[in-house]
Amino acid sequence: MEKIAVEICVGTSCHLYGALDLAQVLEEVNMKYPERLEIISRTCLGNCDKGPNVRLAGKLLERITPEELRNIIIQLVQKKEKENE
Amino acid sequence: MKFALDTGIAGLAKKGEELCGDVVEIKKGQNSTVVVLSDGLGSGVKANILATLTSKIAANLLAKGVSLPEVVHTITETLPVCQTRKIAYSTFTVIQIDEEGRFQATQVDNPPVLLVRKSEIIPLTGKVKNIAGRNIMETSLELSEGDIIILVSDGVTHAGIGALLPLGLGIDGLIKILGNKINLLANAQEIAEEILEHCETFSALEPGDDITVVVLKLRKPVRGIMLSGPPLSEKDDSLVVEEFFAGERRRVVCGGTTANIVARERQVNLAVDYFYDDPLIPPTGSLPGVDLVTEGIITLTKVVELLEKGAVHVKNKKDGASRLLKWLLECDEIELMVGLRVNPAHMKGDLPFHLGLRATLLQRLAGLLSGRGKRVHIKWV
Ligand code: FES
Numbered sequence: 001m002e003k004i005a006v007e008i009c010v011g012t013s014c015h016l017y018g019a020l021d022l023a024q025v026l027e028e029v030n031m032k033y034p035e036r037l038e039i040i041s042r043t044c045l046g047n048c049d050k051g052p053n054v055r056l057a058g059k060l061l062e063r064i065t066p067e068e069l070r071n072i073i074i075q076l077v078q079k080k081e082k083e084n085e
Numbered sequence: 086m087k088f089a090l091d092t093g094i095a096g097l098a099k100k101g102e103e104l105c106g107d108v109v110e111i112k113k114g115q116n117s118t119v120v121v122l123s124d125g126l127g128s129g130v131k132a133n134i135l136a137t138l139t140s141k142i143a144a145n146l147l148a149k150g151v152s153l154p155e156v157v158h159t160i161t162e163t164l165p166v167c168q169t170r171k172i173a174y175s176t177f178t179v180i181q182i183d184e185e186g187r188f189q190a191t192q193v194d195n196p197p198v199l200l201v202r203k204s205e206i207i208p209l210t211g212k213v214k215n216i217a218g219r220n221i222m223e224t225s226l227e228l229s230e231g232d233i234i235i236l237v238s239d240g241v242t243h244a245g246i247g248a249l250l251p252l253g254l255g256i257d258g259l260i261k262i263l264g265n266k267i268n269l270l271a272n273a274q275e276i277a278e279e280i281l282e283h284c285e286t287f288s289a290l291e292p293g294d295d296i297t298v299v300v301l302k303l304r305k306p307v308r309g310i311m312l313s314g315p316p317l318s319e320k321d322d323s324l325v326v327e328e329f330f331a332g333e334r335r336r337v338v339c340g341g342t343t344a345n346i347v348a349r350e351r352q353v354n355l356a357v358d359y360f361y362d363d364p365l366i367p368p369t370g371s372l373p374g375v376d377l378v379t380e381g382i383i384t385l386t387k388v389v390e391l392l393e394k395g396a397v398h399v400k401n402k403k404d405g406a407s408r409l410l411k412w413l414l415e416c417d418e419i420e421l422m423v424g425l426r427v428n429p430a431h432m433k434g435d436l437p438f439h440l441g442l443r444a445t446l447l448q449r450l451a452g453l454l455s456g457r458g459k460r461v462h463i464k465w466v
Pocket of ligand 1: 009
């Protein structure tokens with residue numbers, strides 16, 4: 001199955017806006033659904049003043065909270081699974 | 086420069102005390118380095134002040150070219166003697182090592198200085214003189230590459246009293262540990278921290294006295310360059326990157342945007358971790374040909390903070406700040422290439438810090454590193 005690309009920004013601004021919590025969510029989802037995510041760290045996604053930023057399957061998610069990120073990713077993973085059934 | 090000094094300092098204050106009564110001062114002059122370890126009587130604030138006075142006076146006079154015996158004379162004559170206990174307020178060891186490896190030590194009541202040469206560990210002895218009523222031992226010798234000099238405060242030789250070693254570790258005990266338990270091939274900082282760990286264990290983690298260890302290792306000078314911040318003018322990017330990679334030296338990049346510029350100019354891939362070894366420090370990355378890539382301002386702020394504290398603990402730490410600090414401590418000559426372009430993103434938004442302080446921060450870093458005996462040069466780009 002094709003993996004879902006998740007780019008997480010760990011640059012200075014996003015770090016200060018709470019990128020660590022997002023990284024933890026990614027870890028958690030990655031454990032629960034192994035081999036589904038392709039996690040890539042970035043040092044900047046060019047949207048620093050609206051951090052923390054994550055680019056999920058090409059779409060930029062700004063000012064994202066850990067809960068929102070968890071929900072969106074899990075939905076996406078489940079949707080992909082259905083499509084593949 | 087024929088030799089450089091790899092220096093490591095590790096220390097712990099007596100249990101319950103904020104301030105350590107042992108003070109280490111390292112001063113690098115034109116061609117030589119002066120190291121002073123002073124132990125103030127007792128512990129806490131008073132001891133700290135006395136030890137600081139001793140170290141500063143000695144280091145500054147020596148750096149100004151006053152001879153070692155004169156300096157010792159000045160200190161022993163000036164510093165007070167405790168009225169009740171009739172003993173001097175501080176004990177100290179002063180050593181001077183030049184770039185040719187010539188070594189001189191003056192020891193005033195501190196535990197003996199140790200020399201590690203190949204697998205031999207020798208407590209240094211020498212002529213004993215009486216200056217201003219105190220016994221002063223002077224030693225001079227020629228050091229060669231690989232030699233290690235170890236200075237400790239009596240907190241080390243007394244380690245274990247009241248806990249695991251009724252008579253304390255003693256100098257023989259320390260020599261035994263050095264011979265059997267400590268990896269003397271490690272760098273100076275790691276050796277210092279390892280000695281400290283052993284002392285802590287013997288004291289059952291509750292040191293009854295301030296403990297300080299200074300390790301100096303003679304080696305060939307290591308040169309390094311750090312690039313931090315994008316150059317003021319974008320059209321200088323490629324030139325700056327080219328200069329950064331010129332010559333034979335170790336390299337670090339400090340700053341995400343800077344790392345991206347390097348990757349772009351060299352047409353290589355920048356890999357970044359998303360694991361946080363320390364929740365407060367952004368993850369590190371890697372670039373081909375570069376020892377380490379870290380985030381910029383937050384990491385640098387932390388490095389400066391750690392250096393300002395004096396004794397550092399970087400052994401086994403994996404976060405960006407500790408690794409950067411370790412890298413810096415391993416270098417003898419460091420060029421800081423500092424880019425002055427301000428990241429516009431740091432200027433807007435509601436970020437909790439003001440982040441436009443790279444230049445000030447790097448100046449502070451340069452000062453602190455010189456204080457550790459490094460030869461530092463800042464180049465603004
Ligand atoms: S630091 Fe995250 S978008 Fe710039």
